[in-house]
Amino acid sequence: MTSAVDTPAEESARPAPPSGLLTVARAPGWVRYALLAAGLVVALWLPNGLYPAVAVDILCWALFAVSVDLLLGFTGLMSFGHAAFWGTSAYVTGLVAIHAGLPFPAAVLAGALAAALLALPIGYLAVKRTGIYFAMVTLAFAQMVYYVANEWRSVTQGENGLQGVPREFFGADLSDDYYFYYAILPIVLLGLLAAWRIVHSPFGRVLVGIRDNPARARALGYPVHRYKLTAFVLSGFLAGLGGGLFAVGHRFVSLDVLHWTTSGKAVIVVVLGGIGTLWGGVLGAALVVRLEDWLSFSGFEAIGLVTGGIFVLVVLLFRRGIWGTGSALALRWRRPRRRE
Amino acid sequence: MSGFLQNTFNGLVGGAFYALLALGLAVIFGMLRVVNFAHGAFYMLGAFGAYVLLAEAGVPFWAALVIMPLALGLLGMVLERAVIHRLTRLDPLYNFLLTFGLTLILQDLVKSRYGVQSSPYATPTELSGTVDFGLFDFPTYRVFILGFTVLLCVAVWWVLGRTRVGMVVRAATERPELTRAFGIDVGRWVTPVFGFGIALAGLAGVLAAPMRAVNPLMGADLIIVVFAVVVIGGLGSIFGSVAAGFGIGLIQAWGEAYLSDFPIVSQTVVFVVMAAVLLWRPAGLFGREEAPA
Numbered sequence: 001m002t003s004a005v006d007t008p009a010e011e012s013a014r015p016a017p018p019s020g021l022l023t024v025a026r027a028p029g030w031v032r033y034a035l036l037a038a039g040l041v042v043a044l045w046l047p048n049g050l051y052p053a054v055a056v057d058i059l060c061w062a063l064f065a066v067s068v069d070l071l072l073g074f075t076g077l078m079s080f081g082h083a084a085f086w087g088t089s090a091y092v093t094g095l096v097a098i099h100a101g102l103p104f105p106a107a108v109l110a111g112a113l114a115a116a117l118l119a120l121p122i123g124y125l126a127v128k129r130t131g132i133y134f135a136m137v138t139l140a141f142a143q144m145v146y147y148v149a150n151e152w153r154s155v156t157q158g159e160n161g162l163q164g165v166p167r168e169f170f171g172a173d174l175s176d177d178y179y180f181y182y183a184i185l186p187i188v189l190l191g192l193l194a195a196w197r198i199v200h201s202p203f204g205r206v207l208v209g210i211r212d213n214p215a216r217a218r219a220l221g222y223p224v225h226r227y228k229l230t231a232f233v234l235s236g237f238l239a240g241l242g243g244g245l246f247a248v249g250h251r252f253v254s255l256d257v258l259h260w261t262t263s264g265k266a267v268i269v270v271v272l273g274g275i276g277t278l279w280g281g282v283l284g285a286a287l288v289v290r291l292e293d294w295l296s297f298s299g300f301e302a303i304g305l306v307t308g309g310i311f312v313l314v315v316l317l318f319r320r321g322i323w324g325t326g327s328a329l330a331l332r333w334r335r336p337r338r339r340e
Numbered sequence: 341m342s343g344f345l346q347n348t349f350n351g352l353v354g355g356a357f358y359a360l361l362a363l364g365l366a367v368i369f370g371m372l373r374v375v376n377f378a379h380g381a382f383y384m385l386g387a388f389g390a391y392v393l394l395a396e397a398g399v400p401f402w403a404a405l406v407i408m409p410l411a412l413g414l415l416g417m418v419l420e421r422a423v424i425h426r427l428t429r430l431d432p433l434y435n436f437l438l439t440f441g442l443t444l445i446l447q448d449l450v451k452s453r454y455g456v457q458s459s460p461y462a463t464p465t466e467l468s469g470t471v472d473f474g475l476f477d478f479p480t481y482r483v484f485i486l487g488f489t490v491l492l493c494v495a496v497w498w499v500l501g502r503t504r505v506g507m508v509v510r511a512a513t514e515r516p517e518l519t520r521a522f523g524i525d526v527g528r529w530v531t532p533v534f535g536f537g538i539a540l541a542g543l544a545g546v547l548a549a550p551m552r553a554v555n556p557l558m559g560a561d562l563i564i565v566v567f568a569v570v571v572i573g574g575l576g577s578i579f580g581s582v583a584a585g586f587g588i589g590l591i592q593a594w595g596e597a598y599l600s601d602f603p604i605v606s607q608t609v610v611f612v613v614m615a616a617v618l619l620w621r622p623a624g625l626f627g628r629e630e631a632p633a
Contacts, residue, residue, distance in 0.1 A: 078433045125615050128622040132375045132432045133571060137618065140568040143561070144611035151604040260564060264440045271437060302452040308444030315438045316426060 039279075043185060052177035054293045056249040058286045059181070059188045063242030065269045065281030066195045067235045072267065073276025074199055075231045076211030077127070080135040080263050081142030082239050084122065085115035087258030088145060089240030090247035094162040095155070097248065103169045105187060108244030115240025116233050118145070123232030127225050130214075139260060146258040161254035165247055177249070184245050191241045195278060198234060207231055239266075261304075268311045274321030283322055342476040347597040348590065353482045355589020356489035357544050361566045362573065362581035363496060364540035369575055370513035371533040373432050374424060377439035379541050380563025381446040382412055386545020387554045388450055391459050401464040401550070408546045409539035416538030420531050428530075443560070450556040458553035467550075485547050492543075493582050500578060509533060513576075568614045574627020584625060588613065 047055040064086055071077045093111030096102060102110075126137045149156045156162065167174045174180045198204050210217040210224050218224050247253045256262065265288065273284025288307070295303050314321070320328060361379055368376050389408040393399035399407065419442070427434050463481050470477040500506035511519040512526040519526055545559070552558060565588070573584030588610050596606040617625060 078436075080436070125618045128618055129571075132436060133575070135433065135436055136375065136567040136571055137614070139564060140571065140611050140614055143564040143568075144608045147607040148604055151607065260560075261444070264437075264444075268437060268441070302448040304444040304448035305452070308441045308448065311441030311444065312423065312438055315434050315441065316423060319430075319434065 035279075039282075043189070047178050047181040050290070051293070052181050053249070054289060055181050056177055056184065057246070057289045057293075059184060060242045060246040060249060061266075061269065061285035061289050062282040063188055063191045063245070064239050064266050065273065065285045066192060066278055067238035067242065068266045069270045069273075069275065069278055069281045070195055070198065070235045070238065071231060072270055073278075074204060074211065075207045075228060076214075077130070077228060077232070078135045078267060079126075079138045079232070079235070080260070080267060081122070081138030081140070082235070082266050083258050083260065083262035084138075084142035084145040085119055085236040085239040086243035086246070086262065086266070087149070087253075088118050089115040089243035090253045090257045091149060091156055091162065093244035093247045094165040094253040097165050097168065098162065101166065101168055104167055104174075104183075104248045105169070108187070108241060108248065111244035111247070112237050112240035115243065116237035119233045119236025120229075123229045123236070127228040127232065139263065142258070142263055143260060146255070146260070149258050150255060156253075156255075159255060161252055162247075163252060165251045165253065167248055167251065180249065184249070187241065187245065191238055192278075192282070195238060198231075199278065203227075203230070265307070268307075268314065270321075271319070272310070272314050272321055274323030274325070274327075277321070277323040277327070280321050280323030287322075343597075345476055346478075347593050349478055349482070349486075351590035351593025352586060353486050353589070354593055355586035356485055357548060357562070357585075358566055358569050358589055359493060359582045359585030360489055360540055360544040360547075361562070362569050362585045363493060363578065364537035364544075365566065365570055366575060366578045366581040367496070367509075367540075368534055368537035370578070371509060371530055372420075372424070372428060372435075374428070374435040374439070374534075375432065375567075375575070376537065377436055377563065378442040378446065379439075379537075379566065380559030380561075381443045382416070382538050382541040382559070383545040383548070383562065384450065384556060384559035385412055385446060386542035387461075387549040387552070387558060388454070388459075388545070388556070389542070390546045390549040391461050391554045392454075394461065395459070401546075404549075405543070405546050409543040412542030413535040413539030417531050417535035420534040424534070425530075443563075447556050447560065454556065456556055458555045461549040461554055463550040481550060485551075488547070492540075497578065497582075505529075565610055568610050570624075572610075572614050572617045572624060574624025577624065577626040580624055580626025 046058070050058075064082070067085075068079060068082050071079050089108075089111035091111075092114040093104075093107045096110045097104060097107040100107070122138065122141045126134055126141070129137055150158060152158075167180060169183065172183075174183055199207075206217065206222055206227055209220075210222065210227055214224055217227075243257060246257070269284040269288050270281050271284075272280075272287065273282065274280025291310075292303055292307065295306055300306070318325065361383060365376060365379055368374055368379075386408045389411065390401065390404035393404045393407065394401070423438060423442075424435060427438060467481040467484050469480050471480050471483050500510060508519070508524055508526070508529055511522075511524070512529065516526055548554075548558070566585075569584045569588050570581055572588065573580030573582075575581070591609055591613060592606055595609045599605040621627075
């Protein structure tokens with residue numbers, strides 16, 4: 001009889017993510033504030049420089065990526081089934097908005113709560129395994145959610161998808177994506193802030209401790225499984241927040257939101273941006289969404305060919321991601337000066 | 341009664357595909373510690389290759405059954421040398437992502453050339469018709485698949501358990517460092533074993549061509565079920581993968597037959613079983629906890 005406790009071997013087979021500068025921002029305070037200010041300026045300017053619908057997608061995907069990074073970068077768990085939470089929230093948000101006519105933030109909140117609720121049993125089962133098994137378990141359960149949504153036609157409309165999700169907000173006219181972007185920006189920023197707070201809280205420190213050495217964390221008396229599960233549910237909630245906004249943003253929910261390629265894309269967005277950096281996920285989301293929009297706009301059919309190719313190249317050559325590589329370079333540039 | 345036997349037989353045939361794919365995954369995982377996400381894509385390539393060979397060159401099923409596994413096995417070996425090899429010292433998750441990217445590429449390559457429509461593939465004439473077992477008769481082709489798969493699984497099991505090659509593979513699977521210390525060149529076996537696993541996936545694809553719809557996405561949903569099968573059986577165990585493959589095939593077929601009013605059930609039953617197994621034995625039914633490195 002095997003125990004529910006993972007063996008040390010399985011855990012030691014899973015080295016820490018490669019970046020090496022995770023969680024602790026080593027940059028001096030003013031650099032971080034400057035970056036934050038620059039990020040806010042870009043966020044405020046974004047729909048002026050891009051097609052606003054694309055800007056909305058970038059915001060939603062940024063939340064999604066950060067939710068995945070919360071697990072992958074800071075807990076050492078690669079969920080390959082996060083489409084389950086993103087998509088469930090999209091459907092619940094859509095249904096609530098259509099049938100209850102609530103203002104969209106309330107519908108999105110309902111969706112995110114539903115996602116968190118779904119994350120509880122899936123997480124409970126998944127955290128019994130680590131590493132690659134964890135990825136496979138989350139993937140399998142996400143596929144189960146996909147099948148249910150596909151078959152439960154009376155509720156989800158099956159392959160037709162949910163049509164006509166309203167953008168109700170106390171009668172305000174948000175039909176233009178440009179204004180809708182600014183309506184959801186505070187929600188997304190709140191979500192990102194929540195992720196940042198989680199990571200920099202004592203709870204987040206324990207997660208990093210578990211990621212780096214689960215056996216030690218357990219020996220120190222931390223209930224490892226419960227910490228992982230809490231992180232999983234929080235991550236499901238954040239992914240759901242993004243998925244709900246995505247549903248309102250498109251005014252339409254298709255089965256695609258639950259497909260496993262969506263889960264995989266989320267992980268790759270994080271790897272491209274930089275595992276364990278939070279910011280990187282936002283950056284990765286912006287790049288991938290922009291690229292896909294550009295490809296489809298230019299009439300290129302085989303988007304998977306390009307994105308798949310980029311994924312392969314990123315994994316082969318660029319594992320630290322943009323943010324990780326950038327901060328490594330910045331640190332290297334700073335160090336000689338300090339020695340002077 | 342004969343209805344039950346019919347369903348059981350169909351379940352075993354469906355399970356044969358899971359078993360073949362899970363077997364390839366298990367062999368590759370054992371040797372390389374790579375969970376090959378692209379396994380489903382190679383299955384699809386096997387089926388598509390058979391279709392293209394027949395439609396464009398008139399190559400019959402039997403030849404395709406030899407050509408496609410060989411060709412895909414070679415392609416697998418090239419891929420292993422070219423890209424996967426570079427990641428073997430890293431976290432297995434990177435291999436998972438790499439093969440995920442490969443899956444998207446392979447799917448889109450086929451999709452952009454042949455579209456997403458299903459293509460028909462005729463059952464070879466020698467295997468059309470039915471076999472009479474007295475009480476009931478089964479399609480000859482399905483009987484062939486079942487017999488062929490069982491033979492193949494037994495052969496692989498025999499090779500792994502009884503031959504010198506199998507000894508090396510098993511030893512390298514369990515204690516790679518120690519095996520190296522005995523002066524056995526483990527690295528030499530990695531590429532052929534990967535090719536062999538891919539060849540099995542391609543073979544399953546050729547076998548599937550006459551009975552399943554041939555389209556670029558046929559491997560995509562299957563591979564997720566196979567991952568669930570592998571979690572149920574225990575990825576470390578070759579026997580577990582095969583047994584769980586047939587078992588899940590049976591459970592799915594019974595679910596389809598006796599719970600046909602609830603189509604959700606037959607598709608999700610495998611994941612329900614997986615949840616139950618995780619509760620009871622997180623390492624899988626036949627999986628062992630990994631030996632300390």
